Amino acid sequence: MTAMTQLKQYLLALILLLVALPARAQEGEGIRFFKGTFEEALKEAKKQGKPLFVDFYATWCGPCKKMEKTIFTQPQVGKLFNEKFVSLQMDAEKPENVETAKKYKVDAFPTLGFIDTEGKAIAINVGFMNADELIEMARTAVGELISFEDLYQQHRKSPNDLTIQQELLTQAPRFLTTQDGMDAEKWVVRVRKLYRSYIAEKMKDNSLINRKDYMIISSLGGDDADETAKIVEYINANLDAWIAAVGEPAAYYVIEKNDDRMEELVKKGDARYKDYLEKIRTDYKKAYDVIKFKQVTPYQKSVDYFGALYAIYKDKDVPRYMDMMGKYLSGLGEDALPGDYGKAAQSLYYAAGGKLKEADHKQAIAWLEKAIPAEPVLMNKINYLVMVGDSYKELKNYAEAKKYYNQAYAESLQMASMEQAQQMIQASVVYKLSTLELLQQ
Structure with a gap:
């Protein structure tokens, strides 16, 4: 065999290999999405x-x-998914897709919908899902796993079976999103009743401490303050076991609920918030120790933040608020988030809007201008823009006020799938712009 013949055979083999590669790669590919409209995909x-x-x-x-x-x-x-479904990716904010998104109650992203061939929702989930969660939801949608309603019938036959109850409560958030009107109210009442009895029963022998039950608590808990307080104490009392089971989110649950309780009290001007503040360095210290700031301790951060809120909500003491909030933000340093600056201005407006001086408005603008560029939540960003516009209006700088109101309106155009909220925001901004015109005359 000549060298030329060997080269030709080698090139032929290489070509055949390259032709075969896509077929083999396809066996391990991800979801193949349909190219076309929703109606065409259906x-x-x-x-x-x-x-x-x-x-x-x-x-x-x-x-x-x-x-x-x-x-x-x-x-x-x-x-x-390639075997069991026709799959479609849809930009829900495109004008041609808005009505479809409204039909399936899409008002947050991502929303993942399983829809039968007649266009009826089988299951809808809002928020990020990992692969196992998505696969479980998909298998339930095609009947490979038992449906929520069938599970509920099993529960009625075996009302003390905690395994059935756990599966019911795990599926409940997704199931409830598919319900409307009286059906939705009926199922919410049933789920709340089941949730309370399930949690109480599993607390008795510490069998509640596992990842699946933590997800149930995270998604269904929080509606009742006393109930939430009991769960916080239970998680905190068993924090090492909870962290071993689910990681640091267990500690953050304690932190979040304690912070929520303090904020609720300070906004009422209730000095009992200091009891919960003290828990940060006593009862809940181990939970708060998961927070690592570069310049400040979690306790000092909370002293400054909730002390500032108390000063303005209880006493309307704007100078003290400005001083303590400035100390709070300075203490956070690099750890300060857009929401920290946004909330600083927001609390100032809500608690003492009518008593603000020129310097107060300028400080609020400075805080908000730090928050706006990096704010990831669209509604918050729009709110911050409107607040800056309001401050410039109070400062009689109408040109700057108009600029920020117009920017808020422009940002609201991204909310096409949330029509009602979008209309309310746009109506409010248009009113503010028309008020500016009157002031400038």
Whole structure:
């Protein structure tokens, strides 16, 4: 065999290998998404006799992008979805998709919908899901796992079976999103009653300390203050076991609920917030120790923040508030988030808006201008822009006020899938702009 013949055979083998590679790669690919409109995808789903899976996303949504890159691309996800569903990705804020998004109550992102061939929602989930959660939801949607309503019938037959109750409560948040009107109210009452009895029963022998039950507490707890307080004490009393089971989120649950309680009290001008403040360095110290700030301790941070709120809500003491809030933000330093600056200005407006001096408005503007560029939540960003506009209006700088109101209106155009909220915001901004015109005449 000549060298030329060997080279030709080698090149032929290489070509055949390259041709074969896409077929092998396809076996391990992620979800193949249908290219077309919602109506076309639903028609294709009906033709194939499969449910429709829809990833309702927004172009600015970080968790949406993360799911697209890290979850939808996983081979085990692709294998199930490509076999069992017609799948569609839909930018819910495009004008042509807004009505469809409204039909399926899409008002946050990502929203993941499983829809039958007649267009009825089988299950809807709001928020990021990992691969296991998405696969479980998909298998339930196609009947490979028992449905919520069938599980509820099992519960009625075996009312003391905690395994059935756990599965019911795990599925409940997704199921409730598919319910309307009286059906929704009926199921909410049932779920709340079951949740309370389930938590109380599992606290008795510490069998509550596991990841699945933590997710149940996180998604269904919090409606009742006394009930939440009991769970906080229970988690805190068993914090080492909880952290071993679910990690630091258990500690953050204690922190979040304690902070919520303090904020509720200071806004009422109730000095008992100091009892909960003291828990940061006593009862809840181990929980708060998971927070690592570069310049300040969690206790000192809370002393400054809640002390500032108390000064303005209880005594309307703006100078003291400004001093303590400045100390709070300075103490946070690099750890300060957009929301920290935004809340500093927001509390100032809410508690003492009519008593603010020129210097107070200028300080509020400075805080908000630090918050706006990095604020990830659209509604918060719009709110901050409007607040800056309001301060400039009070300072009689109408040109700057108009600029910020117009920017707020422009940002609201991204809320096409949240029509009611969008209309309220735009109506408010238009009113503010018309008021400016009158003031300038």
